[in-house]
Amino acid sequence: MSASPRLAWELIERIISESGDDTETIYSLSLTCRQLRPRSLCHMVADVDIRTRKQVTAFRDFLEAYPQFCHFVCSIRADPTTFMPFPLLNILPNVISIEWSASMREYHRVGLSLPLRVLTCYHKFGTNVTSLSLYSLSFKTWQELCRVLLAFTAVKELRCEGLEVESRAINGAALEQRLRSQGLKLRTINIADGVPEAVTKLLFELAQSTVERLALHVYNITSLSSDLLCEKWPELLTLTLNLKVFPRSNGDDNGIEASIIILKGFRPPRLDEVTVEIQSTVGNLLLWIGSDERNLHLCSELDQTLLSYRRPQLLPFGHRRTRSWRKGLWSEELGQYFPRLRERGSLQFASSADIALGHDELVTSLVYCPDGSRLATASMDCTIILWNSDGQLVHEWVAHTRAVYSLAFSPDSRHLASGYADGKIAVWDVSQGAQKIATLEGHTKLVNHCAWSPDGTLIASASRDKTVRLWDTPTFQQLHLLKVSTNDFVPVVYFSSNGRWLVSPSSRRCYVWDIASGAMYKDFCIAEGDDNGDQAVIDEENEEDEDVGTWCCATALNLQGTRFATGYPGGSVRIWDAQTGQCLVVSRMHMDRVFRVAFSLDGARLLSTAWDGTAKIWDASSGAMILSLEGHTEGIRAACFSPCGKYIASASFDKTERLWRTEDGSCMGTFSEHKAWVMHIAFSTDGKTLSSGAHDGTVVIRHMGLL
Template identity: 40%
Template sequence: MVGRATLRQGRNRTFALVDLLEAKPHLKPLVRSIIADPTEFAPFPLLHILPNLFEIEFRVRLLSPVNITLHPSSLVCFQRFGTRIESLHLSGLSFPNYLSFARVLLAFTNLRHLTCTSVAIETAGGGAPLTVLKRRLSEQMQLKTLTVDYLAPMRGATVRPFLFSPGLAPSTVEKLRIAARIGPDAFESNLPGWSRLRSLVLRFHHGGRTLTGVVKLLEEFQSPELREVVLELEPATSIPAVLRNLKSFNTDAQPAQDVLKELEHRLLRFSHLSMTWVSPPLRRRALWACELSKHFPVLSQRGVLILKSEPAFPPGHDGAVHALVVSPDSTWIASGSEDCTIILWDTNGKITRQWVPHGYEPVRSLAFSPDGRYLVSGADDGKLIVWELSASGDARQVAVLEGHSGGVTSCACSPDGTLIASGSLDATVRLWDAATFLERRVLDGWPTPEVPSLAFSPDGRCLAGGSSSGVCCVWDIACDSVLHKSVHGERHVNDDDNYYSGPESDPAARHPFTLGNTQLATASGPGVIEVWGVYSEKEKGGRLFALEHLRRVNDVSFSPDGRLLVAAVGNGTVTVWDAHSGTELSVFEGHKDGVMKVCFSPCGKYIASASWDETVRVWRTGDGSCVATCPEFNHVVTRCITFSPDGQLLVSGARNGTVIIRKMKDLVPVDI
């Protein structure tokens, strides 16, 4: 058994441990490691009475490095009574100069293992005295393993130039471990020869510039005995985000793919090698391991490309869900995510197919064709891709629709299946022929340089677009004219309004609106819903009435028959009105926080709502009773919610990537 003593409450804690060990001498051989604050640690008589002590870790309690200078008497104690100490770990310390740092190393005469983490040197100089100490240290140095970081301190220099001096660590170290963020210009000159080095471990935050620095390090590192090289790449972000960054990263001299090929080539020079990518918990580790293998095929074939991650449950995306749609025959559920993937689910919640459709760009929008044969995806690469789905769930790319100069944030298929509409960060709305997949036209009348979200009317006669600033347009598709346009001021958000405008990763918040066959409802201003006529000459472009609320309205939806209008309100309520008269019919209370999303079931008998209180509720439209309360998995906030067209499923997608498919018969078994 190895005992570790932690001494962090002043010198009295050290003396208390001494008293305990003197009273119980059988414990002395068990203490083999000490963690202490060097500014408070009293080495004598503790070192004298611990026969098996071999490791000391000096760590300060403050976040920023603390400037220390050990008293000469302490150094003498370490030199006289610390001969059994072979391992020294320095963390979060700052030395006034290299002289002070060198004196600490000289005090441990039998040092074999040294770790320096976030250690700073205030003044780099040392002159002749430092030269003398370097010579003494080179005669005494017996280091076998060295761990050092390259993180630049807030002030001063690092210990690396000193330790890497010829005659010191390069002469004795057999295993070198470097932890750092390395850029392409990290090394200005060749590293010195490491005559005995057998193992090199590099632990970095992965990214384009980091990998360029690693390539340069491996190219310039000189060691005739080096056989083992291990790369451990820690996450700065998620694996999908890293792959996206690698795809877009280019140096002045070569593109990212060439950098990755060069890195693999450099690693293959060594007989023992491995590359380990460390990631936060992943729901689909196998998928991302496969994607990594495309960049490092030889390492993957040799079995030395490793993705290290804890599993996450339940199965789903590894980023926020942006799009969630159900096929017209209610057979498939498709979800698109910030993690750049599309997942095709069956009705039992099993993943049938998953793929990366847009080259590591977040998938913002999805739409099924009315016959369920095609799935359209839009992403940040500015493209729409049309996928043909088989009966078994396979997806085959059949067309790529190009024309937008910015990311596609919304797409929709017309009810008759003849058109595909798309809205983009380039502030345009485009129509595409669903048979030829050619662009028909860019719709006129969009009055703002913001991103529109789109929806066709149930009868397919018109298309509506809304933006985060409250602008909403309706186009007559047949004659390509603007039927209605309402412009409102910016939607100012107050913390106490419980207003939800989409996850932080959205390029633009969506404007809450809903389009029926004859009416358009928009949520605008401080809790105001406006209902507009769409087609009749008398009502065309005119506001029928306004509904005022005390809190922000986050979502609105017409019932399937167009008779009712429901709103998700920031005060935690769900409110239903008569869509023709504007009469308030009922207010559903039960949520403990603002309601974000709301929708009717296809039969109109139920309303589903999603709230910041991390629950989804199902309400009976007729009497306002809550028939089901569904806590979301692992306390996550629902991002999207929808019913299947046959009304048998309630599907929700969350900000953490979770997709939950619930059967309505399990929620309301009496009625379904």
Template identity: 30%
Template sequence: MRLPIELCEWIIDEARDDPQSLHQLSLACVAFVHRARYHLFTSIIIRNVKQMESYLEFLAEHPWIPARVQKVTLSASIPKDNDKPNIRLLEVIPAHVFNSLPSLQAWSMEVRSSGHLPLKTPSLSLHRSVLRWYRRHGSRIRNLELDNISFKDISDFMGLVSSLVNIHGLRCSRISFRTEREPESSLAKPGTLRISTLEISTSVDTRAIEYVLARSTATLRSIRFSIFHYYPDYFGRLEKAMRWPKQLTSLVLVVNVGAEPVMDNSNKSLYQFLRGSAGILERVERSHMRDVRVEFNTDPISRLGSCLSHATTSLEACKVLEGALLTFPDPRILVSDVVGVQRAGRADFWSSVIGRAFPTLNERGLLTINAMHTGPLNPPDLLGHKSGVTCLVASHDSKQVVSASLDGTVIIWDSSRGTVLRQWLAHEGAVNDLALSPDDRRLVSVGGNAPVVWAIDNGVQNLAQLSGHKRAVTTCAWSPDGALIASGSRDGTVRIWNSHDPFQQRDMLGYRSAGPGLPSSLQFSPDARYLAWIFHHGCSVWKPLQVVGELPKKLPSHPDRDGVSINAFSFDPESRRVATAHGNPDRQGLGVDNLDACVVRIWDVATGAALAVLTGHWKRVTSVAFSPDGRSLLSASDDKSARVWDVESGEETAFLERVASEVAQTFFSPDGKYGATGASWEGQAFSLWRTEDGSCVAEFDEHARARGRVTHIAFSPNCEFLASGDHDGIVHIRSLLKPLP
């Protein structure tokens, strides 16, 4: 069957920007060849002088190609380790190329390198004979593109641009000059260029931008300006230059919000970008302006939302920018996620966050967010955060699950339906930990330098920020009696707070008292009398609000060796004992040489005395948990096993088999009949085990199918569901009401 020619052309046109697909389609069907040739040879790239000569021979042998070529790119490649780089390709007179391509309209020159240009890279300074040739024979060129070129002087840039007398479109990026000389006024006189469309960015030396704007005052209609950096002097000169074009009809400012981790200066950078954009809008000629647009390119969109939600200065800059935009007849803001894929439900959430920063434009429908579709591995049933899950807890009444994420959000889920009840942006940057109050009406979350207490029983309300820590807060806990909140920070302190208004600090341990290193994994004992945490190679057990100045008991990681880590701990239900998991990562595969360190130790909480050592694991023990009745202990290890122990005798009573990889965590079900284990590797299922005999009851592979790594597991107190979260942000909630085998 022969395909209609219209269908063949449509298929090829859809693949026009993908040369590899065009090649494959041409080989698959002869009917595609003619149209594919049209696209394949519309633009050609020449990488060296020798290739330029051989290409001319190729054109002579294929006479149908020259008429199709509309754009030529001279791409000089500079190897990273080249001691004698050269850009001769850009310096020669391309006479034969011009003469053999009758449809040539676009000319591009670039220098390609694996990183920054080597210091020895010569600067471009075209000889006067080359410029004369361009002026005489380059009248067909309508579009000029220059990328990653270091000119010797501003006059060299001016000479090249002005020699192509009929260019209407100019695109420049990464343009620099070796000298600091300013252009002569006679060379920058107004009205001598015919450029109507200009694409530039902050990577272009401001002298080049000033020259083009001054020379194109009467012809320039459209400017697209991308902002990657902010320099006050740069924007000061640019704002003045933007007054010169008198016929502008379109202005697009592209604000690039990068993918690097959120740091202390992120909000400052965004604030500068916003104010710089507003400064340009305030000075541009408005008489002919029809299209004014600010585009945010974000990677990911959650970073922009986080900055706009928490930074007062950035919100103030948004107000100024919105005010400047509203002075134009047709202003718009477009927000695009560079990744282009959003998990189900997240785009709507971030849209609402960003929309609050530009309320008037949002209300008028002039704010558009292009991040509404989901990717192929994220069907609607895979709900979750934009980034990895950092905490997962079940409410005490078993009706809800609360998850927190690296993207700064907290989500409250309906445990029976698996749907989102409430979600909000709790912190700028990651939420490191959270804890629910015993009545499930409040929670505390940590991220940044202050724990935040939220009321969650009727909507979400910020009740208090607990100020005192000097650095990021990494862990928190809520006492079982509901009276106290504990928090630990990178400043090395552990602080105790009143859990009710006025939320004042009640107690504190300084760096030396809390233990060397950063406190992590804060946990109150079930009777709320003790607080324990892990520090560098040890575990501290403290009785807060008791004797003033009383120091915590420090449980050593090893009786006679330094450098062994404690990785987890667990209180027994009666708050009489605490179990600790020991061992270091086995990076060299020598776990058998470290047997005396890879153990579980049981301690008396009141005295700190060692009660028992449970041996059997031969690699690092990663997790430990007491059973609800306190008679058994469940441990997990990098040796790909989980084991059940009798606490009184210290004997192993069950060995959990069929574990595919290192086990990162393990939990007892609230009735003590089952244990859940999560693997350390991506793409591994996590398992449910019968603790009586160690048999595997079920394996859950939802995360494994999406190549996720389970980071958190939580049973509901009534044993009706099992929730899990992974490093990709997905949360699953499974019903356990169906009888288990």
């Protein structure tokens, strides 16, 4: 960009400042305009992460070549065993924050013991460091920990997480006494998970007279809570209690009860703001609340106890961020259990800056209704969202206390079935809003997949409890329990187009059931055989020992119900006669694990995608490869034909989707709205829209006419 930008420079400066913690954005800005590059580079060096000695040397050489950047370095994250403070701290006058964390290869293996000359350098040149974070470190002795604390005389903020002290040597007493006499002028202490009680007590003793902000991770009631309650804490203004909840556990296991006891007895004179952060996923919290009546009582007691402080705050999901427009959803759902806090506006949720629509966690299912008017998506965050054909959110709701794993529309598009992690299936009337009309119970484990029969009178479900069940939709009663003949669960179920057969593949065998009688019609092996493509014959008693590499990992049934396709970890694809179980085609064109296979609507072509980043189009009759679609830089997680058969859409771990012509394999477009792995992709039944769902919960709906 040679001319001055159209936006005011003040606005551009503000954008750069707001994006200072997003290196990718800053880098993009620096490439956009040469006039922006100096300011962008300054932000890019403000927060430095260096882990190896090679990186330390390279960073030093960079600063020697461009000394003007020395003044912009404010924060350093490093492994203390590889980062030498001299001469770097000597030439970085504005470093105020240091974060130490061991690399994974060193954690819990070698006790940290820094040479005296290194600690002396920190003491001499680190006088401006006011914030120190110690993460995932193992100190060799108690003495080593004291030395580190003595090296940073100006620290006002200390954060600790995942610390270990291998031994508390007797010769450390002198240093500990020196530390006690010198004291720490800390204003903020944040003690997270995995910090020994002895370290916490020491910090309390050293700084309790000066600390203004205290954050503490609470597991359960120990002597630590008694020590906390007995101290005066004359300067303390804010207290944050962090805790976890675990499904099916009572209050003693997760810190809720301990937090209530602390809050009832802890009354420093200046304490004004109290926050409780529950570090939990949506599903874990909802499941814990509903698992025991005592837990409901604890929620009510916490609700009341927090209100005894002038500025209370409850963060049910901790710092786990939710999309800003979903705050109302979670406030309404959790406000049932914390009504007083909600009424006062103290039930809070951390907001995400991501303005994209969607869920807060992984999208687990994405399906269009048969008439193409609506899209339904489900997520690990226990919610279901309905979207209209224009891509607008129509309705969203918390469907269960467990993750929603599968969705299926009825043939008339009026009803939606959803399968959950606890084995239950709900049926919703979605003609107006979402009203639950039935709950189907029988499975004992996660429901992987559910499907409606073509005439809408049956629902089939497959579960990790290694059963397939048929449900009668007029009565919502179980009609048949279909048990597989091997010790293997069935991940998916398919109805034939005439409604006569139910095809249920596992990773090793394929089961074809007669729907009317519930009897097994055919049972054939689909596990891969030898390199010559011979069909494997597996001794059922020894199936558990069979090589995982031979198992089927992707399946599809054509619309006509005559052909069945399978994909394998080794990269091969097979096509079977669904009625006889005869293997018709064996092909090995992929170089890695096959993720997905799918037939075109007319059944003439087969699509396969793999970890090797390619998608292949096959002739479903001969098995001859027609085209190889190449362009993704990582594995292709999902792909599908358009209803007209002229296009293919693919979704990849490279965070993009692509649209291809089936005629010549040319790529019509690459879409990169998602910022995470793209897990699902589908065309509407009329082919007018293309939708995708990602690992971070985002959902994107595109109009094909605008592509």
